[in-house]
Structure formats: structure tokens, C-alpha cells
Amino acid sequence: MNKLNLGILAHVDAGKTSLTERLLHHAGVIDEVGSVDAGTTQTDSMELERQRGITIRSAVATFVLDDLKVNLIDTPGHSDFISEVERALGVLDGAILVVSAVEGVQPQTRILMRTLRRLDIPTLVFVNKIDRGGARPDGVLCEIRERLTPAAVALSAVTDAGTPRARATALGPGTDPRFAVRVGELLADHDDAFLAAYLYEDRVLTGKEYAAELAAQTARALVHPVFFGSALTGEGLDHLVCGIRELLPSVRGSRDAPLRATVFKVDRGAHGEAVAYLRMVSGTLENRDPVTLHRVDHTGRVTEHTGRITALRVFEHGPAADPSLATAGDIARAWGLKDVRVGDRAGQLDGPPPRNFFAPPSLETVIRPERPADAGRLHTALRMLDEQDPSIDLRQDEENAAGAVVRLYGEVQKEILGSTLAASFGVRVRFDPTRTVCIEKPVGTGEALIELDTRTHNYFWATVGLNVGPAEPGAGITFRLAVELGSLPPAFHKAIEESVHTTLRHGLxxxxxxxxxxxxxxxxxxxxxxxxxDFRAATPLVLMDALRQAGTEVHEPVSSFELEVPGTRIGLVLAKLAELGATPGVPTAEGDVFRLEGTMPTSLVHDFRRRVPGLTQGEGVFLAEHRGYRPAAGQPPVRPRPAGPDPLNRDEYLLHVLKRV
Structure with missing residues (x-):
């Protein structure tokens, strides 16, 4: 049987979880369609998801269309949970992007479509809510072509939009005389062979040839078919299901190939054990199989972690998973991999590690237990949550051992984190005000040395000399050798390099x-x-001496933004942007709306997004994306250093470290 790993993505409240329910009902997996408002959906299984009516964690459900097994992955729509979306993107064969026929193309929709196009993920667009008051299918189709992709082709049309009588009808050569022309011209733009056949006067292309070329170009992510319907009533679902079956590429891998799989989610079982979700790329996996996990740390170093499967479930029917053999294309839940982490690759390691599609969180906060006696439980709970979402980048609070520091995408994520800790772990917490995460870059060069002399007293039985300087933008941390590789035992070289990366997590x-x-x-x-x-302890002193000579400059995160503003409010918006320190471009008029692009410090994005409705009388559209870093203006912001030995204070550092060396 062919298999398809299908993601459903959307801006929050566009209806993607309702569409998931409708697809499961259509395939006979569930007898009754669940309601997001009532908290009865299959994929929103967390109590918080049911209470708030939003998706927080990705969920998997499976159904079968004829000879095609579809693993449906429902992802969060809120931008604060974009890390969940990122992990799902790495395991998809295709995607459905849901757009509301009422609200149209929204900011998060644009970010998601940009990413899908950048990754060449075949994508169908489903315009939902055609039966809602205010639905405007023709206008939304224009928005899709203008703001998402010019290669959008409508495969259905709507009558009686905005009423309970709304109907979606399939488009084709038999229903629309101009259909073949519109589709033919779009397909001809992307394929010279089809262009030649399309223009050949002695022969008219058949409907099957149009359909085959449309499927081929959809599978290559060159064109994006658009379907209309209502997830609430099921209208138009037949057309979408036909598109899933006929237009998106499925896989049928070889069982004889080596095992290759990706861990894209980690849950906890009923007894607190780790449960890994694996997307099978090739080979097979079954109960009691030994597994080698390959992990890439923040330094780029690959480490191996071994384990053995103690139980295996393959998604076969809705959210249920059965004991079975996992083969290529399957999504499996595996028990027994105690040291598993999101992003691990199982079996044979091929190619570079998967790259991040979205920027890392640019905010952080300190979490403290309301009752000091809960400090231990808090750290245990956060370690478990860090396994499920490594983007929170858990570390101990520098000023109070009872607290912890986590990275965030936004304030909603912080609220959910607090609710999760209270509901699932029984720990009530309080948060410090959220702060923006900056970085440091060296501005000059510096060199330092600790030298071993057998004739005198030595703090460390090691000679370490380091030179520090700027690297190319985006290079991260590069470690080079200006000494013979054999001048030290390999373990000593490794100790120096690891210590360099660890120490540079905190600059001047x-x-x-x-x-x-x-x-x-x-x-x-x-x-x-x-x-x-000796080398692990000496390196931080040498490195920070060299870095102090080089000097560093603090850079703050900056976001690019796009803003659509009614013409009557453009002056007020420009004044507010100037007040906040943003750098807007020149506004361009499109009818009675002005479009504005520019940049602003990321720390201002959340506050400005809240102000947009008031500034624009509810008619403004604001989109912001992380665009890198720029030197911080004014006095450089300082982050407290971690508790423990501080290599910037030589005497204090030696007092701490020499007890262990």
C-alpha cells in the first residue's frame, strides 16, 4: 500500500482541526464529527487544548483512501507554537494549507506558505467556511494569488457563498469552457515539453493529459491547486479528498533498505516513560530491535545513543496505533528509547542534519515555583518538557537555583507553560517579565595563553593558547587548529573544543x-x-582573557514587517512606528489601502501587534518575521552569568575549579 504523510497547517481559527475531524469521518474512522468548541475532537487530546480550543501539540491520525494510507498530522496554528510546526514539516510528503473564506489570507498563513514553498513541499489550499456570513471566495482566491503563490489554480467554484446553501462544484473542461485555457497556460509556464504540446495545433490535449501534468507539477510544488468547501458541513470535501489521492505524491519504500527514521515528537506514557514518534524513511522496525540514535548538539557534533525497542505501535486507524512492523512511510510510536530527543535520527545517518526552518525563540523568561519546596519538582517537570520541545532551551537561573530560564516565542506560550506545569505536574509557578534574547559578536582579535612549566607550581597540568576573532556572518563558532593534530592526545583536543563551545554560551x-x-x-x-x-578547566580562563582583549558587541534581534493600513490611518501608524524606533520604508498605495514594509527590534513586535487594531480601527494587517540581528543601541543590555565559577574573575574561578582539578 502506498503511504502519504500529510500535514494540515493554517492560521489559528481557520478550521484545520475541524477539517481533520471531517476527513476522519469521511474515511469512516469516526462515527461523529467532533467539535473544537465542545472539546470533543480526536487530535486535540490535551485537556488544555480542549479548554482553550486551540492546538498546542502536533497529533497524528490515520485513514485509508482506496489503496492509499494517509498519516494526517494536525499542527498548531498559533505562532507561539511554531516549533511544533517546524518538527512536523521535516516528515511531510505533502500539505493542506487551510484559509478562511471570511478572514482570507492572514499573517501566519503567509509565513507558513513561504516556508512550504521554500522547502518544495507539495501543497493543496483548502478555502474553508464558504457557508459563513461574509464569505468571499473570489476575493480570497485573488488574495491567495497575490500574497501566497501566483501559481494557484482553482479546481472548484462556489455558489451561494456566505449562506447555509453554499455549494462547491468541481471545475473541469466539461463544466467550464475556459478551464483548459487557464490551467494549460499555468502548466505551460513551468514545463517546456508541456508548452510545446499545448501549442501544437494538429492535436488537442486530452483531459487525462491535463490531469497527469497537473499532478506532476503539484508533486514538484510548482503549482498549488485550490479547493473550496466547509469543514463544518462537509461541503466540498469530496473534491479535496480526490485531490489528496490523485495530486499529492505518495511513497512505497523498500523493506530491504537500511533503517532510516526521524524522531519528530516525544511524549510521556502513563508511567512517565518516554514515547518517541518516528517517521520511517526506509527499512523496517519492530519490537525488541536495537536502535542507534544520532544526535547533533549545538556545537554541530554528532553523538550516538543506543537503545532497544520494548514496544512498538504503528498508526493504522484514526489516533489508534496497533502492534505491527513499521516500514517506510509509516508513523510509529516506540517505547524503550530512554535517552531519545526530538530531532534524533535512527539507524543509518545520511546527509547533513535537518536545518531549522524558523528562527529560534527570541524571548526568554525565568520560572520560579510559588512554593520553594516545589523547586525539585519544577526542574523535573521542565526537563521532561524540554525533551518534548528542545526550543525552550532549558537552563538553571543564574541568580536563584530554585528557578529556571526558558526560551519563548510569545506570551501565549508562557501562559500555556504555566497551565501545563500546574495541571500536569501540580507545580504552580510565577514568571519574571519576558526579556529579549540578544547575542554577542567579537569586534577585534585577542590572544591568551596558560603555559605548563614543570619547574614551578601549576594550577593546571596543561598548556593552552587561544586566538579569538570575528568569523563570517552566520558562521556560528568555528574552532581551528594552528598546532599539529598529534601534539595532544585526542581526548585533550576534544576537551578543549567542547569547553570552547560551552564557555561561549556566555560572553562578556x-x-x-x-x-x-x-x-x-x-x-x-x-x-x-x-x-x-586540566584542559577542560584551563580553557575558559584562556578563552575569556582572549575575548576580553578582542571585545564584543551586543546585537539585538530585528524583525522585518509588512503592514496593510487604511489610507485614513497611515499618518497615525507612521508616527507610532517612528516613536517605537522602527525603520519603515515608503508606503505604496493599493486602492484605499497602503502597504508598508520595514524593520523593527523584535522586542517591539508583540507590543506593536497588540496596538495595530486600535491604530487602524480593526482593519490593519500586520506580519513580522525574524530577520537577523543588529548592534543594540545605547547601553548594551546585560544578562546575569550562570551560577558557579566565572572565568571573567580569575581569582574566584581558581578557588572554585581547583577543588575539582
Missing amino acids: FGWQVTDCAVTLTRTGFASPVSAAD
């Missing part, structure tokens, strides 16, 4: 150091006295 102002080139210039050791711990 406390922020992560990046775009930094570190060169090992001197080494030495005294056998058999020297140990890896």
Missing part, C-alpha cells in the same frame, strides 16, 4: 557569542600527570 555581557573564530595556537602536556580535566 552574558549573551551567547556567535560569528566567532577560535584558533588553538599552543598546546602542551606532561605525561602521565596531565588529564582531560
Whole structure:
């Protein structure tokens, strides 16, 4: 049987969870369509999801269309949970992007479509809510072509839009005389062979040939078919199901190939055990199989972690998973991999690690337990949540050991985190005000050395010399050798490199150091006295001495924005942008609406987004995306350094470290 891993993505409240319910009902998986408002949907299984009526975690449900098995992955729509969407994107064969026929193309919709196009994921567009008051299918189709993709082709049309009588009818050569012309011209734009056949006067292309070329170009993400309907009533669903079956590419992998799978989600079972969700790429997996997990850490280093499957369930019917053999294309739940993390790759490691599609969270907050006695439970709970969502980047609070620091995309995520800790772990918490996460970059070069001398007293039985300087933008941290590779035992080299990456998580102002080139210039050791711990302890002192000489500059995150404003409000909006320190471009008029692009500090995005409805009388549209970093204006913001030995204070550092070396 062919298999298709299908993602459903949308701006919040566009109706994607309702569409998931309708598809499961259409396929006979459920007898009754669940309601988001009533909290009876299949894929919103968390109590918080049912209470709030939003999707927080990705969920999987499976159904069968003829000879096609579809693993449906329902993803969050709120921008604060974009990391869940990112993990799902890495395992998809195709996607359905849901757009509301009332609200039209919304900010998050545009971000999602840009990413889908960038990744060449075959995508169908479903325009939902055609039966709602205010539905405007023709206008929304124009928005899709203008704001999402010019290669959108409508495969259905709507009558009686905005009323309970709304109907979607399939379009084709037999129903619309101009259909073949519109579709033919669009397909001819992307394929020279089809263009030649389309223009050939002695032969008219058949409907099957149009359909075959449409499927081929959809599978290559060159064109994007658009369907209209209502997830609430099921209208237009037949057309969408036909598109899923005939237009999106399915897979049938070889069982004889080596095992390759990706962990895209980690849950906790009834007894607190880790449950890994794996997308099978090739090979097979069954109960009691040994598995090697490959993990890429923040330094780019690949580590191996071994385990054995103690139970395996393959999604076969709705949200249910049965004991079975997992093969290529399957989504499986696996127990027994105690050290599993999101992003791990199981089996054979091929190619570079998957890259991040969205920017990392640019906010952070400190979480503290309301009752100091709950500190231990809080840290245990946060470690479990960090396994499920590594983007929170958990670390201990620098000023209070009872607290912890986590990264966030927004305030809604912070509210959900607090509710989860209270409801699932029984720990009530309070949050410090959210702060923006900056980075540091070296501005000059510096060099430092600790030298081993067997004739004198040594704090460390190690010689370490380091040079620090700027690297290319986007390079992260590069570690180079200006010494012979064999000048030290491999374990000592490894200790130095690991210590460099760990130390640079906190620069002169406390922020992560990046775009930094570190060169090992001197080494030495005294056998058999020297140990890896000597090099691990000496490196931070040398590195921070060199970094202090080089100097660093704090950079704050900056976002690009797009803004649509009624002409009567453009002056007020421009004044507010100037007041906030944003850098707007020149407004361009499109009828009675002005479109404006520019940049602003990411720290201002949340506040400005809240102000847009009031500034524009509810008619403005605001879209912002992370666009990198720029030097922070004024006094550089400082982040407290972690508790423990501080290599910027030599005497204090030696007092702490020498107890262990």
C-alpha cells in the first residue's frame, strides 16, 4: 500500500482541526464529527487544548483512501507554537494549507506558505467556511494569488457563498469552457515539453493529459491547486479528498533498505516513560530491535545513543496505533528509547542534519515555583518538557537555583507553560517579565595563553593558547587548529573544543557569542600527570582573557514587517512606528489601502501587534518575521552569568575549579 504523510497547517481559527475531524469521518474512522468548541475532537487530546480550543501539540491520525494510507498530522496554528510546526514539516510528503473564506489570507498563513514553498513541499489550499456570513471566495482566491503563490489554480467554484446553501462544484473542461485555457497556460509556464504540446495545433490535449501534468507539477510544488468547501458541513470535501489521492505524491519504500527514521515528537506514557514518534524513511522496525540514535548538539557534533525497542505501535486507524512492523512511510510510536530527543535520527545517518526552518525563540523568561519546596519538582517537570520541545532551551537561573530560564516565542506560550506545569505536574509557578534574547559578536582579535612549566607550581597540568576573532556572518563558532593534530592526545583536543563551545554560551555581557573564530595556537602536556580535566578547566580562563582583549558587541534581534493600513490611518501608524524606533520604508498605495514594509527590534513586535487594531480601527494587517540581528543601541543590555565559577574573575574561578582539578 502506498503511504502519504500529510500535514494540515493554517492560521489559528481557520478550521484545520475541524477539517481533520471531517476527513476522519469521511474515511469512516469516526462515527461523529467532533467539535473544537465542545472539546470533543480526536487530535486535540490535551485537556488544555480542549479548554482553550486551540492546538498546542502536533497529533497524528490515520485513514485509508482506496489503496492509499494517509498519516494526517494536525499542527498548531498559533505562532507561539511554531516549533511544533517546524518538527512536523521535516516528515511531510505533502500539505493542506487551510484559509478562511471570511478572514482570507492572514499573517501566519503567509509565513507558513513561504516556508512550504521554500522547502518544495507539495501543497493543496483548502478555502474553508464558504457557508459563513461574509464569505468571499473570489476575493480570497485573488488574495491567495497575490500574497501566497501566483501559481494557484482553482479546481472548484462556489455558489451561494456566505449562506447555509453554499455549494462547491468541481471545475473541469466539461463544466467550464475556459478551464483548459487557464490551467494549460499555468502548466505551460513551468514545463517546456508541456508548452510545446499545448501549442501544437494538429492535436488537442486530452483531459487525462491535463490531469497527469497537473499532478506532476503539484508533486514538484510548482503549482498549488485550490479547493473550496466547509469543514463544518462537509461541503466540498469530496473534491479535496480526490485531490489528496490523485495530486499529492505518495511513497512505497523498500523493506530491504537500511533503517532510516526521524524522531519528530516525544511524549510521556502513563508511567512517565518516554514515547518517541518516528517517521520511517526506509527499512523496517519492530519490537525488541536495537536502535542507534544520532544526535547533533549545538556545537554541530554528532553523538550516538543506543537503545532497544520494548514496544512498538504503528498508526493504522484514526489516533489508534496497533502492534505491527513499521516500514517506510509509516508513523510509529516506540517505547524503550530512554535517552531519545526530538530531532534524533535512527539507524543509518545520511546527509547533513535537518536545518531549522524558523528562527529560534527570541524571548526568554525565568520560572520560579510559588512554593520553594516545589523547586525539585519544577526542574523535573521542565526537563521532561524540554525533551518534548528542545526550543525552550532549558537552563538553571543564574541568580536563584530554585528557578529556571526558558526560551519563548510569545506570551501565549508562557501562559500555556504555566497551565501545563500546574495541571500536569501540580507545580504552580510565577514568571519574571519576558526579556529579549540578544547575542554577542567579537569586534577585534585577542590572544591568551596558560603555559605548563614543570619547574614551578601549576594550577593546571596543561598548556593552552587561544586566538579569538570575528568569523563570517552566520558562521556560528568555528574552532581551528594552528598546532599539529598529534601534539595532544585526542581526548585533550576534544576537551578543549567542547569547553570552547560551552564557555561561549556566555560572553562578556552574558549573551551567547556567535560569528566567532577560535584558533588553538599552543598546546602542551606532561605525561602521565596531565588529564582531560586540566584542559577542560584551563580553557575558559584562556578563552575569556582572549575575548576580553578582542571585545564584543551586543546585537539585538530585528524583525522585518509588512503592514496593510487604511489610507485614513497611515499618518497615525507612521508616527507610532517612528516613536517605537522602527525603520519603515515608503508606503505604496493599493486602492484605499497602503502597504508598508520595514524593520523593527523584535522586542517591539508583540507590543506593536497588540496596538495595530486600535491604530487602524480593526482593519490593519500586520506580519513580522525574524530577520537577523543588529548592534543594540545605547547601553548594551546585560544578562546575569550562570551560577558557579566565572572565568571573567580569575581569582574566584581558581578557588572554585581547583577543588575539582
